[in-house]
Amino acid sequence: MNPHAAEVAMPPVETRTLAHGVLAAVSALPTVPLVQAHLAIDLRPRTVRELAVLDVLAACWPALPACARFEQHGGVVTVTRQGRWLLLSLTGPAERLPLITRAFAAAVHARYDDAQVRTAASRAAQQAALAEAQPAAQTTRLLWQEYYGHLPAFLAPAPDPRDVLAVTVADVTAAHARTLTPRHCVAVLVGDLDHRAALDGLEEALADWTADPAARPYRYRQPPRPALRRITTRAHPGLPQSHLRLAGTSPSRRDLADFAAGQVAALVLGGAFSARINRVLREERGLAYRTTALVTDHLDGDVLVVEADVRPSATAEATDTLLRILADFADHGPTEAELRAAVGNITGKYALNVGAQSTRAALMLSFLTLGIPLDAIARFPAHVAALSREDVHRAAALHHPDRLTGIVRTDPA
Structure with missing residues (x-):
C-alpha cells in the first residue's frame, strides 16, 4: 500500500500537565463558534458494588448548579460512565468557555446531600434495571465471566439495581474522595479557542483539586485469563x-x-x-x-x-x-x-x-x-x-x- 495516500497533517494541539497531575490537551478548530470539552476520570473500580456508588455519583453531577447554569447559557451537559472512565462532556458557545472550566471545577469539588443522592440513586437504579433487563447485556456479562474466569468490575454492564438504591450520601462522599483524583484525569478542549487561554483557564479552575492523602495509588492491570480457551x-x-x-x-x-x-x-x-x-x-x-x-x-x-x-x-x-x-x-x-x-x-x-x-x-x-x-x-x-x-x-x-x-x-x- 502507498503510505502517502493517507497523509493527515497533525492538527494544532497543545498539552500541559497541570499542577496536580491532570493531563490537559487543547486544539483550536474555529469551524463553528463552539467548544467541545471532556473531563475523563479513571475511576479504577475494584468491585461491582463500588460501581453502584460511582453510578450514583455520576447521576448527581448534571444537577450541580454550575452544570445547570451552563445549560441556561445554551450549553449541553452529559455525564456517563464508560467502563472504568467517568466522563463529563460539555458543548457550548465559545464565549462560555469560563463556564465550562467552572463546571469542571464544580464537579471535582462536588459536595453531596441526602436528597440529592436519593434522587440520583433512583435515576441510576432505573437505568441499571433497564440495562440488566436487556438480553444482550446479560450475554455480555456471561462472556466476560467466561473470558476471565470472573467478572471484572469495569466490564459489568450495570450494577445490581438493589445495590444502587442502597447507596448513601456517605458512600458517595467517600467514593468521591477515594477515586476522583487528578492523577487519573484527562481534560480535552477542542473548538474556537486560544490554546494558552484555554490551558490557563483549566489550570486556574482545577488548581485546588488535589489527591486525597489517604488514597493509595495502585497499578490497575488487565485481569489474568485462565489457560483454557473454550x-x-x-x-x-x-x-x-x-x-x-x-x-x-x-x-x-x-x-x-x-x-x-x-x-x-x-x-x-x-x-x-x-x-x-x-x-x-x-x-x-x-x-x-x-x-x-x-x-x-x-x-x-x-x-x-x-x-x-x-x-x-x-x-x-x-x-x-x-x-x-x-x-x-x-x-x-x-x-x-x-x-x-x-x-x-x-x-x-x-x-x-x-x-x-x-x-x-x-x-x-x-x-x-x-x-x-x-x-x-x-x-x-x-x-x-x-x-x-x-x-x-x-x-x-x-x-x-x-x-x-x-x-x-x-x-x-
Missing part, C-alpha cells in the same frame, strides 16, 4: 435470538503499526456492511440479524470481540459457519481487495474525524485514555496505509477459534 453453550429458554459472542487478544496499542493491523483485521472481519462475517452470515446465508467485530480497550490490553445475533433454529449452522470464517481468516488473512477497502475506509473516516470539532475531541480523548501519544494522530493513518497483507495476516492469526473464548446463548427448545 466456547460454551448456555441455555436461555424464550430467548428470541441466539447470541454468539467470542473474544480474544488483539495486537497491542503499544506498537502503533501492530495496532493498525489489528484495527484493519477487525474491520475486514466484521466492522463494515461488506465485512466477511456480515456478508456470509447475513447476506449469503440469511442466518444473522446483526454481526460485528471490533477491538475494545481492556485496561493495559486490547481485545477483539465478535458478535452475531442469529435465528435460534439456525444456531448450530451459524456457529459452525462463524468458526470456519474465523479459521480461514486466521490461516490466510485478507484478500488484496479486502485490504484496500478496509484501508480506504479507516483512512477516509480518520481524515474526516480530524477535521470536525466533536470527532477531533473524541479522537484526542480516545488516544489519551488509551495511553497513545497525541502525535500518533498524524502517524496512525500512514501506518494503516502502509500495511501489507502479511501484516494483517499476522494480526488475523490471533483470531483463530482455537485462541478464542466465547459463549453461545440460545433457547434450547
